[in-house]
Amino acid sequence: AKVLAENGVDDLVILEASDRIGGRIRKEDFGGLPVEIGAGWVAGVGGKVSNPVWELANKSGLRTCFSDYSNARYNIYDQSGNIFPSGLAADSYNKAVNSAIQELKNQEAKLHGTSTISEPPSSPETPIELAIDFVLHDFEMAEVEPISTYTEYGDQEFLVADERGYEFLLYKMAETFLFTSEGKIADSRLQLNKVVREIQYSRNGVTVKTEDGCVYQANYVILSASVGVLQSDLISFRPPLPKWKTEAIMKCEVMVYTKIFLKFPYKFWPCGPDKEFFLYAHERRGYYTFWQHMENAYPGSNILVVTLTNEESKRVESQTDEETMKEAMAVLRDMFGPDVPEATQILIPRWWNNRFQRGSYSNYPILSSRQDFVDIKASVGRVFFTGEHTSERFSGYVHGGYLSGIETSESLLEEMRRVDDDKEKGGKSMESQTFLLEPLLALTESLTLTQKEAVSDLHKWDMARQLFLNGKLVVQEAIK
Numbered sequence: 001a002k003v004l005a006e007n008g009v010d011d012l013v014i015l016e017a018s019d020r021i022g023g024r025i026r027k028e029d030f031g032g033l034p035v036e037i038g039a040g041w042v043a044g045v046g047g048k049v050s051n052p053v054w055e056l057a058n059k060s061g062l063r064t065c066f067s068d069y070s071n072a073r074y075n076i077y078d079q080s081g082n083i084f085p086s087g088l089a090a091d092s093y094n095k096a097v098n099s100a101i102q103e104l105k106n107q108e109a110k111l112h113g114t115s116t117i118s119e120p121p122s123s124p125e126t127p128i129e130l131a132i133d134f135v136l137h138d139f140e141m142a143e144v145e146p147i148s149t150y151t152e153y154g155d156q157e158f159l160v161a162d163e164r165g166y167e168f169l170l171y172k173m174a175e176t177f178l179f180t181s182e183g184k185i186a187d188s189r190l191q192l193n194k195v196v197r198e199i200q201y202s203r204n205g206v207t208v209k210t211e212d213g214c215v216y217q218a219n220y221v222i223l224s225a226s227v228g229v230l231q232s233d234l235i236s237f238r239p240p241l242p243k244w245k246t247e248a249i250m251k252c253e254v255m256v257y258t259k260i261f262l263k264f265p266y267k268f269w270p271c272g273p274d275k276e277f278f279l280y281a282h283e284r285r286g287y288y289t290f291w292q293h294m295e296n297a298y299p300g301s302n303i304l305v306v307t308l309t310n311e312e313s314k315r316v317e318s319q320t321d322e323e324t325m326k327e328a329m330a331v332l333r334d335m336f337g338p339d340v341p342e343a344t345q346i347l348i349p350r351w352w353n354n355r356f357q358r359g360s361y362s363n364y365p366i367l368s369s370r371q372d373f374v375d376i377k378a379s380v381g382r383v384f385f386t387g388e389h390t391s392e393r394f395s396g397y398v399h400g401g402y403l404s405g406i407e408t409s410e411s412l413l414e415e416m417r418r419v420d421d422d423k424e425k426g427g428k429s430m431e432s433q434t435f436l437l438e439p440l441l442a443l444t445e446s447l448t449l450t451q452k453e454a455v456s457d458l459h460k461w462d463m464a465r466q467l468f469l470n471g472k473l474v475v476q477e478a479i480k
């Protein structure tokens with residue numbers, strides 16, 4: 001929206017379903033400290049090219065601390081509290097990395113332009129296989145982009161450790177655009193608690209209906225809801241989205257990633273710069289595996305974070321906080337002995353059950369093709385799509401969301417300029433050119449679903465029109 005406004009599109013409105021901005025960047029107060037229940041790291045730092053989110057963080061003075069996840073491999077506890085020998089852990093790590101890289105290379109060689117993550121291996125049997133399994137599990141839960149993209153932005157990660165939260169970046173970005181200096185909303189550009197339920201689009205414009213019965217008319221819409229929301233029935237489209245679009249949306253997998261926060265009366269875990277992360281080895285894959293203490297970010301906070309993913313996340317979301325606390329405490333006592341004190345507080349975010357999220361981030365399956373990204377981000381008539389899931393290179397990350405927003409706004413500006421140019425030249429703009437479509441759209445009620453999809457497929461229609469115009473030009477040149 002900011003890019004649009006800076007380019008002269010003043011008449012715009014942001015409809016946000018919740019009562020705040022930030023989406024999956026969200027700080028919550030926990031035991032007197034701000035904890036990041038959504039994105040917590042600025043990832044992709046230290047490479048040849050500067051990550052724009054890292055630049056924003058530096059410019060706005062966001063406090064961060066270096067976070068080296070690789071130390072986790074030296075702190076793997078088994079169920080009796082023994083630490084795996086570091087040689088074994090390091091060796092397994094190298095083996096896992098090499099096999100994963102080899103796997104990716106094979107995949108990429110086989111399928112040009114695919115996005116890849118490693119496939120889940122079969123159940124581990126020996127200790128070394130168990131250790132490798134942890135690392136592969138880590139790839140699956142965190143490394144959502146093709147390995148090749150690491151080389152550019154770098155592979156360092158910085159944990160946000162700022163009382164204003166990661167979301168401060170968003171407030172900073174929005175301050176001249178949406179807020180007064182006191183942090184109050186300055187104009188009607190941002191409307192909170194507006195749950196979009198229906199998007200009706202035609203050649204003339206778009207009508208958006210919200211849950212509270214409001215109706216908005218617009219020339220264009222940019223839809224930035226997560227892929228989980230697009231897969232759900234929260235928003236309906238009239239006419240329905242074309243098949244190529246819904247197929248691309250449904251193909252994309254949604255990752256659930258849950259950080260559970262536990263507050264203790266005192267610290268009982270080993271501390272030190274190389275002990276920020278530790279792992280719990282359990283035969284059940286992903287069972288309270290990844291632990292992190294928050295001493296580096298907030299010394300003396302006595303907070304531990306355990307990360308669950310996918311099925312474990314969904315399972316925990318569906319049970320009571322007390323049950324989860326019991327499970328987590330049993331795991332901690334396995335690792336550190338029976339004297340571990342009871343946690344005094346627990347915070348369990350529920351991203352999967354949040355109807356404005358339906359998951360944590362997109363996770364393209366191993367055999368995704370480039371076309372899936374192209375389709376998921378392609379506009380359908382006057383409806384444009386954006387968000388981390390539309391970022392081919394950085395899907396799943398904050399910088400993916402940020403860059404895709406800029407890119408989609410630029411595409412829309414280009415489209416608006418093209419329509420203006422066409423009008424000036426007296427040619428057929430998308431508006432006037434698609435006049436043929438009007439009687440067809442009027443007939444949609446009596447058409448079959450396939451026919452409706454074909455008619456509503458403005459994007460392809462527009463491509464066909466371009467081809468037609470280009471063809472005509474070639475013929476005219478030939479005649480000349």
Ligand SMILES: Cc1cc2nc3c(=O)[nH]c(=O)nc-3n(C[C@H](O)[C@H](O)[C@H](O)COP(=O)(O)OP(=O)(O)OC[C@H]3O[C@@H](n4cnc5c(N)ncnc54)[C@H](O)[C@@H]3O)c2cc1C
Nearest residue numbers: 017023024038039040041196356360387388396397398401
């Ligand atoms: C637990 C967790 C940990 C993560 N960790 C990291 C990390 O460490 N580093 C990193 O880079 N990334 C991380 N991510 C991913 C990162 O947070 C996201 O990729 C990014 O914030 C997505 O931004 P977005 O604008 O695409 O979507 P969102 O932030 O989801 O914004 C979409 C907005 O649309 C609103 N909305 C949805 N439906 C409707 C509707 N019907 N009507 C109106 N509004 C609607 C939502 O309320 C939301 O505000 C994490 C995510 C999670 C959940």
